[in-house]
Amino acid sequence: MAAPALVALAHGSRDPRSAATVTALVDEVKALRPDLRIEKAFLELAKPSFQTVVDKLVRAGHDEIVVVPLLLNEAFHAKVDVPEQIAEATSRHPGLQVRATDVLGLEPRxxxxxxxxxxxxxxxxxxxxxxxxxxxxxxxxxxxxxxxxxxxxxxxxxxxxxxxxxxxxxxxxxxxxxxxxxxxxxxxxxxxxxxxxxxxxxxxxxxxxxxxxxxxxxxSAPLGAHPEIARTVLARYAVGAVELVPV
Missing domain, CATH: 3.40.50.1400 (Rossmann fold)
Structure with missing residues (x-):
């Protein structure tokens, strides 16, 4: 049985530096777990959108997705936007299971x-x-x-x-x-x-x-595509993947 796909979901920005940083971070995650299907997506202002990525994963045969919100706080985007996007995706794809993890947050590390x-x-x-x-x-x-x-x-x-x-x-x-x-x-x-x-x-x-x-x-520069951030993405994914396992 294939592991759930991982979607790293960023907020998105019109600034191309933002999307480039997210791409670099996702590349760091992929380097750590080349066995996983890992995709980036954005809530708004940048492409690909979350719905586009979900559609692509479903076409590829994935029926389980773990979404890791690339957000540093548990505020509006995490509480409202992410659940709404997931609800839309699951309504369009019956049988698809999508689990959102905790946001990256403000880890002491x-x-x-x-x-x-x-x-x-x-x-x-x-x-x-x-x-x-x-x-x-x-x-x-x-x-x-x-x-x-x-x-x-x-x-x-x-x-x-x-x-x-x-x-x-x-x-x-x-x-x-x-x-x-x-x-x-x-x-x-x-x-x-x-x-x-x-x-x-x-x-x-x-x-x-x-x-x-x-x-x-x-x-200083922003946190960016740092290995510690990439490891945190995978730690969040691991919890979400376990939560998808039937009890």
Whole structure:
């Protein structure tokens, strides 16, 4: 019996860098599990769509699919968009079983990826001293999602023994520029911003611009196609595949 297919489902963006990053991440996942049928898909703004990918998998004979949402928080897209897409797919294909896993989320081990990206940014900017950090995320209208970012920021700050503030590119204060200026008002001058985004895009560009204008010494690249992210995708898939096994 063939293993369920894996669909890595990203939000999607008009920015081609975002789709390229998702493609690179899915390639990392495929390299780890060449035995699996693995496809990428997008909720909106990019192709292929989820429905297109499902149709292709059904034509290829797959009747079980595990969907791993490439999302960093459990907010609107995870709670509404993903279930709606799955409901549409199963209504169009009787007998098809589709299981959505938990989102990628804010795993503490992702802090290692943040550290790696930050080291790269500091090296490029020739910065050797820091006295504060800002953890920049997309932001959400769901306060629980923003609180999860703030908790991760506290963990990160404790690890580095530095003050850390969470900032958001949209939907919630403070913006990255505000967070940097607040630290500067305290007399801190070496403030770096870590990008808690999966891929590049308009929101991250805006957050980066605001941070640099406010005096940040460096802004890291997004998490991107990192092996740790790929391993997390497969960990989510493993749970979803087990849940499809008849009891």
């Amino acid at each position: 992702f802090l290692e990826v943040l550290d790696e990206r930050m080291r790269e940014a500091l090296k490029d900017a020739r910065v050797r001293e820091l006295d504060a950090l800002v953890l920049a995320a997309a932001g959400s209208s769901d306060p629980l999602a923003n609180q999860a970012v703030a908790r991760l920021a506290r963990v990160w700050g404790t690890h580095h023994k530095l003050p850390v503030t969470a900032a958001y590119a949209a939907a919630a204060p403070p913006a990255t520029g505000e967070a940097v200026r607040a630290f500067r008002a305290e007399g801190r001058r070496h403030i770096a911003v870590a990008s808690l985004f999966l891929a590049p895009g308009r929101l991250l560009d805006h957050a980066t611009e605001l941070a640099l204008e406010a005096g940040a010494v460096a802004v």
